[in-house]
Amino acid sequence: MDHYKAFCSVLDAHPAGAPFSEALEEILHLLFPGDEIRIALAMSFALKTTDEIMQRVDLSPEEVREHLAAMAGKGVIFSRMTKRGQGYALIPTTSLCERTMQRSNSSPQYERLKTLWKQYRADGMIASVCGEVTPLMRIIPVESEVAHTPNILPHEVVSNLIRKSGTIAVSDCSCRVIEQRCEAPMETCFNFGSMAEFLIDKSLARRVSPEEALAILDKTEEAGLVHCGDNTTDRPNKICNCCPCCCLFLKGLLEIGNFHAVAASSFHAWVETEKCTGCEVCCERRCRVGALALENDKVQVDAHTCIGCGLCASVCPTDAIEMKKRQAPAQTPPTSRDMAVKVLTEKGRLDAFMDVMMR
Numbered sequence: 435m436d437h438y439k440a441f442c443s444v445l446d447a448h449p450a451g452a453p454f455s456e457a458l459e460e461i462l463h464l465l466f467p468g469d470e471i472r473i474a475l476a477m478s479f480a481l482k483t484t485d486e487i488m489q490r491v492d493l494s495p496e497e498v499r500e501h502l503a504a505m506a507g508k509g510v511i512f513s514r515m516t517k518r519g520q521g522y523a524l525i526p527t528t529s530l531c532e533r534t535m536q537r538s539n540s541s542p543q544y545e546r547l548k549t550l551w552k553q554y555r556a557d558g559m560i561a562s563v564c565g566e567v568t569p570l571m572r573i574i575p576v577e578s579e580v581a582h583t584p585n586i587l588p589h590e591v592v593s594n595l596i597r598k599s600g601t602i603a604v605s606d607c608s609c610r611v612i613e614q615r616c617e618a619p620m621e622t623c624f625n626f627g628s629m630a631e632f633l634i635d636k637s638l639a640r641r642v643s644p645e646e647a648l649a650i651l652d653k654t655e656e657a658g659l660v661h662c663g664d665n666t667t668d669r670p671n672k673i674c675n676c677c678p679c680c681c682l683f684l685k686g687l688l689e690i691g692n693f694h695a696v697a698a699s700s701f702h703a704w705v706e707t708e709k710c711t712g713c714e715v716c717c718e719r720r721c722r723v724g725a726l727a728l729e730n731d732k733v734q735v736d737a738h739t740c741i742g743c744g745l746c747a748s749v750c751p752t753d754a755i756e757m758k759k760r761q762a763p764a765q766t767p768p769t770s771r772d773m774a775v776k777v778l779t780e781k782g783r784l785d786a787f788m789d790v791m792m793r
Contacts, residue, residue, distance in 0.1 A: 483520065536606055575661070705734065707754075
């Protein structure tokens with residue numbers, strides 16, 4: 435099999451998937467030229483040392499070290515120091531897209547990649563990322579609208595996620611860079627922990643304090659962007675702030691019609707009709723999924739369609755909208771590993787993924 439088609443199969447084993455298309459093949463040619471694709475095929479989604487990678491590729495140690503450093507510098511693989519030495523790991527297709535779009539430039543290759551990623555999203559990337567049952571991402575509600583809810587859980591409060599996340603990096607939204615369909619704020623994507631350190635080190639993102647991160651989140655709420663984070667209850671790896679016209683996951687929900695594209699929050703909007711004046715600010719300017727509609731001069735909520743973002747409640751001039759706990763909220767996986775196993779099992783990819791991880 436051709437190296438690039440073989441690498442597509444490796445990427446497709448990840449929970450995010452990577453269905454083959456001509457656009458993806460050209461993307462991989464641009465991102466992993468020459469011997470870099472051979473080295474990528476010797477790698478795993480788990481961190482491997484240079485010595486471990488060298489055992490699987492017929493290149494000199496100097497060549498392998500040089501290529502690994504160059505690939506990490508471009509952001510097309512991940513690297514960090516481990517107890518066994520410098521480790522390197524593959525990243526999923528979604529992250530490849532993000533990393534290659536985060537550092538804008540005017541080069542012909544950058545512009546070509548932007549075009550190819552847009553084509554690949556339409557070819558099948560969006561459909562592949564969407565879960566069969568368990569989504570990879572979940573909605574995080576506007577904190578001010580749920581903070582006083584009894585028995586609210588830590589992972590449902592965005593400031594908790596920010597403050598316990600360690601290193602914080604913010605970068606441009608790759609979805610809006612690619613789609614260019616709105617004027618929403620651009621620097622709105624957060625990574626945390628070791629990935630944040632990596633992105634900052636490679637100048638793919640900038641370091642921010644928890645206070646600046648929360649201030650950015652306030653601005654995204656003002657702009658009507660939806661908070662999305664990893665669909666787990668533990669420490670998050672990332673938080674995105676999404677618009678329906680560009681976001682990978684919201685487009686999966688709204689354009690492809692996959693209800694499992696993103697997990698709704700544990701809340702839904704509820705309208706106190708006596709307070710509602712029928713101004714439609716919530717319907718026309720804030721609801722991203724069509725869950726609100728004016729009937730008999732009062733706003734009505736379709737709780738099944740509502741994703742629980744809280745953006746409608748945050749702008750209601752009469753405080754007629756409240757966010758209430760769902761009677762049967764979806765069960766959020768406790769860790770990234772638990773979520774990955776569930777998604778891989780549902781998609782029938784668990785064995786293929788384990789084959790890659792056992793390299």
